[in-house]
Amino acid sequence: MATTLSPALLTVVPMAPLVGALVAGLFGKQIGRAGAHTVTILGVLISFLISAWVLYAVTVDGARFNATIYEWMRVGPLKMEIGFLIDGLTAMMMAVVTFVSLMVHVYTIGYMADDPGYQRFFSYISLFTFSMLMLVMSNNFLQLFFGWEAVGLVSYLLIGFWFTRTSAIFAGMKAFIVNRVGDFGFILGIGLVVAFAGTLDYRDAFAKGGELAQLAFPASDWRLITVICICLFIGAMGKSAQFPLHVWLPDSMEGPTPISALIHAATMVTAGIFMVARMSPLFELSDVALSVVLVIGAITALFMGFLGVIQNDIKRVVAYSTLSQLGYMTVALGASAYSVAVFHLMTHAFFKALLFLAAGSVIIGMHHDQDIRNMGGLRKYMPITWITSLVGSLALIGAPFFAGFYSKDSIIEAVHESHLAGAGFAYFAVLIGVFVTAFYSFRMYFLVFHGPERFRDKPFPPQAHDDHAHDEAEGHGADAHATHAEPDPHASDAHAAPPHESPAVVTWPLIALAIPSVVIGFLTIGPMLFGDFFKDSIAVVAEQHPAMEELARAFHGPAAMAIHSLTGPIFWLALAGVVVAWFFYLRRPDIPAAIQRRFSFVYRVLDNKYYFDWFNENVLARGARLLGNGLWKGGDVGVIDGILIDGSARTIGGVAALSRRLQSGYLYWYALVMIVGVIGLMTWQLWPFLGNMIGR
Secondary structure (H helix, E strand, O other), X not given: OOOOOXXXXXXXXXXXXXXXXHHHHHOHHHHHHHHHHHHHHHHHHHHHHHHHHHHHHHXXXXXXXXXXXXXXXXXXXXXXXXXXXXXXXXXXXXXXXXXXXXXXXXXXXXXXXXXOXXXXXXXXXXXXXXXXXXXXXXXXXXXXXXXXXXXXXXXXXXXXOOOOOHHHHHHHHHXXXXXXXXXXXXXXXXXXXXXXXXXXXXXXXXXXXXXXXXXXXXXXXXXXXXXXXHHHHHHHHHXXXXXXXXXXXXXXXXXXXXXXXXXXXXXXXXXXXXXXXXXXXXXXXXXXXXXHHHHHXXXXXXXHHHHHOOOOEHHHHHHHHHHHHHHHHHHHHHOOOHHHHHHXXXXXXXXXXXXXXXXXXXXXXXXXXXEHHHOOXXXXXXXXXXXXXXXXXXXXXXXXXXXXXXXXXXXXXXXXXXXXXXXXHHHHHHHHHHHHHHHHHHHHHHHHHOOOOHHHOOOOOOXXXXXXXXXXXXXXXXXXXXXXXXXXXXXXXXXXXXOOOOOHHHHHHHHHHHHHHHHHHHHHHHHHHHOOOOOOOOXXXXXXXXXXXXXXXXXXXXXXXXXXXXXXXXXXXXXXXXXXXXXXXXXXXXXXXHHHHXXXXXXXXXXXXXXXXXXXXXXXXXXXXXXXXXXXXXHHHHHHHHHHHHHHHHHHHHHHHHHHHHOOOOHHHHXXXXXXXXXXXXXXXXXXXXXXXXXX
């Protein structure tokens, strides 16, 4: 008999982090630092334990839940509710989100130890966890949109956490505005579902998918279901940073490293991937929408990976790898391999959180210098950070038997089996991306942990911020990508101490994340991709989209899959990337410099991120400002104020001035006017009679 999931217990999952956030945020001064991290960690721990039990109940006992928790209002037949949908997809997301969040909370104790905003930061990350849980647990579009906007709002607060720094303010606003562009498409998609399906509930909307597929979008030849799916995917493009709405994610590195791990691993950026997988019953009805998803994901996977090759900020290298891996997930969605996309989401959550937190550990050990060119030889000074970083890097590049191998290899094979328009380009992009990912991942690894100890003389000036003194007072304020600045003349004295391993409160989360980064793929690929784990969560029309069936026929167990990969192109491309990185940066470091000089134009294009920021700032933003000024001066000031408001006032004033001249107050004037009026009236009445008389 299946286990019954209690609505009250499920409600505790998002509410526990919310309570912790409110207590730490409202009473942070009273409870102090220890109280703030205790109450928030306790809340997330409770949420994780319940989520783990729910995952067990769903996996082993087949438990399911889909019901309303609270009805907010009714507008005619439309019900607006808070409700939970618990199935394999939700249970997996709950466990991943809460586990990664718990590790980030614990890590933050050490990383933000000297920051004056300690309590505020714990309040924010706990509130972020609540928002993400409300999103993934929702059973209706209204609650989905609430969680969607809530994670966007809290991410704005976290990216701009060091709000006295100009770059952080700009990064927060950039993330907020770009996500609003995507969210505009998202709410249009939800509006179309409500308008034509008449419901906000997932189950009812999916049940009417066949009817929606038969309708045309008003006043066009487009199919309605295609427009709905593309609008929903535009929302995913913003949250999951897909081309061309990817520009906010690298700049979000202005936030402290713990939130970089939380945003880029299991929460905000994966919301779009989760949403499209949840909407699979709708997306399966439109091949055009799937092709759009496939091509956009392929562009993101390949071209964002190229940008990671030239980055020197340790956090930005990891950030661009996030962009590329999100592209891989999106490609899988477009190939109708939704379960593979979500599987990669899960494995990526562990090894990407590990890489971000390891980068933060390196930053601590390097006294807040983030330039990988100033590192080298850290392996003997930071052994735990070194080995966990190696594990994360191997998982990222898809080394056989590591978690990332099973999900990444499955994505590439699924795209190879797809017959949709754009599948050929997508397969080429993800295949080349294997080499690119391995190259930039191990470029960073070799420059940081091997080779000469460059931190002693720092060949490149340590990066500094426009308010560096303030940041240093905050402890970890220097943890962000910096603008070019003059070197501090006292920097050599300040950073004379050699690198050191981070405290246990930082390294224990690294170890905890390294374990699933190795084993989770091997243990779960069978049930998640080829079993019944997602049987009632994801819909695939196998006759039209046979990728998953082809993968199932070729799968003979995780061990056989890993061994067989040793003869395939994916493994050799990854190995080639590692070898080239080793040769370029440990044996012949003169070669990369020569290539940079020889292909300076290509380097400038990559360094300027394909000039997307320039285009956005100088064309879109400036055009918007010109349009805004035109509407303000011509429309608001000229038409509304000048004609409608001030003009009407002037007209009334003129009429009133004329009327005042007629109202003199003298009796003889009024008598004269009356006599003239009577004469005029008589003349008007008698004129026809006089005309007839004259005519005779």
